Ligand code: ADP
């Protein structure tokens with residue numbers, strides 16, 4: 001048994017993020033709960049449209065006024081949801097930083113990449129410019145950017161996609177955050193570059209940085225996750241340690257996602273889950289996955305609670321209620 005770290009650094013409790021749209025209330029995140037411990041990587045996984053990005057953006061209050069956020073995001077004894085814009089800005093990019101899928105859109109195209117890292121450090125930390133510059137170069141080097149000193153002066157368009165993502169990670173690290181939230185950070189990259197970037201995340205974990213890693217790709221999850229939260233249509237379907245979920249997935253949705261991985265099933269088939277994510281404005285009654293589920297039965301017209309599978313694994317599915325099983 002490896003040692004169990006029990007100190008939760010970030011706790012998300014009953015988080016709800018609803019968008020008030022002209023068509024109605026869109027429940028993008030609905031009663032989501034999970035926690036992130038020191039030095040671990042929690043992967044949020046689910047198909048496109050499951051509410052993963054909305055969840056990430058809600059944690060740092062990066063959504064516009066059409067979003068109503070309710071619940072608790074506990075960090076350092078505070079509920080981040082209740083913080084004012086000034087207060088949350090001190091945390092963003094400083095104690096908790098975020099990396100997005102497309103580094104191009106997060107970088108200022110007319111500013112040298114090194115200067116952008118320096119600016120971030122000067123904004124959050126009392127640091128003089130010279131000190132910040134040498135730390136920025138050091139970070140670029142650590143991120144595997146060759147000729148870091150020279151690259152410091154490059155503009156974003158002079159760098160490849162992979163190099164830009166390395167710059168973004170360097171920037172995210174510049175203020176020594178406790179947590180990095182990465183939303184599909186490798187999805188726009190070639191497979192080989194993807195593997196290199198995942199290696200960087202593994203190293204960060206070893207340094208004690210906690211990572212909330214968002215992806216639709218269970219292949220990536222299997223490489224990097226310590227714990228997994230499976231989301232579908234704004235809700236948590238299953239969560240637990242990576243070991244348990246990868247070896248013993250219980251929710252029909254998780255099983256379906258894992259079956260989609262090439263090379264995992266006996267016949268190397270590329271399975272798929274028929275159907276698509278429902279409208280989140282008028283989601284199905286009861287279990288949101290039930291319209292696509294081969295195992296649906298009467299009970300599924302109600303919303304399933306989370307049933308424990310073990311003390312480190314739970315599943316929101318009536319197939320696992322004692323009444324049904326016993
Ligand atoms: P994922 O990241 O898992 O693909 P998203 O969080 O991007 O999912 O989207 C979840 C749902 O919320 C989708 O139905 C999407 O259309 C909707 N959504 C996302 N952002 C907004 C917004 N700003 N306004 C209205 N609806 C949104």
Ligand code: MG
Pocket residue numbers: 052053054183
């Ligand atoms: Mg997304």
